[in-house]
Amino acid sequence: MTIALCSDHAGYELKKKVIEHLHERGIQTHDFGTYSEESCDYPDFAHPCAIAVESGKFDCGIAMCGTGNGINITLNKHQGIRAALSWTEDIARLAREHNNANILVMPARFIDEETALRIVDVYLDTPFEGGRHQRRIDKIPVI
Numbered sequence: 001m002t003i004a005l006c007s008d009h010a011g012y013e014l015k016k017k018v019i020e021h022l023h024e025r026g027i028q029t030h031d032f033g034t035y036s037e038e039s040c041d042y043p044d045f046a047h048p049c050a051i052a053v054e055s056g057k058f059d060c061g062i063a064m065c066g067t068g069n070g071i072n073i074t075l076n077k078h079q080g081i082r083a084a085l086s087w088t089e090d091i092a093r094l095a096r097e098h099n100n101a102n103i104l105v106m107p108a109r110f111i112d113e114e115t116a117l118r119i120v121d122v123y124l125d126t127p128f129e130g131g132r133h134q135r136r137i138d139k140i141p142v143i
């Protein structure tokens with residue numbers, strides 16, 4: 001499994017912890033940036049990450065900014081992306097079970113590291129339920 005990651009400066013420190021955690025789980029990663037805590041603009045990293053996940057080159061993505069909102073809004077501009085802003089384990093579980101989210105988004109300034117890593121684990125270990133949820137997902141793209 002290979003996971004694409006992206007963040008802005010507000011999510012940089014948490015992203016490093018998430019990458020470490022993924023490597024400990026034996027998961028490969030590709031970091032689309034940013035690569036420091038220097039102030040930057042989240043769309044510069046969200047768009048390349050979204051395009052890469054959409055292309056099928058990665059199994060899924062994990063993204064974060066301060067609130068999660070800016071990066072989440074940007075990722076969801078891509079038709080093939082279902083990015084889910086998740087700040088609890090239950091929301092992350094439902095993002096997989098019901099929304100088959102292909103990018104997990106977290107609010108780095110509003111959750112602690114321990115919570116974030118638990119959210120990552122729940123997201124990765126929860127399968128999509130399919131059924132009625134697949135029908136709803138099929139109706140999401142703007143046609």
Ligand code: RB5
Pocket residue numbers: 008010011065066067068069070071
């Ligand atoms: C950066 O200060 C902050 O605005 C950004 O990380 C994010 O919260 C935007 O939605």
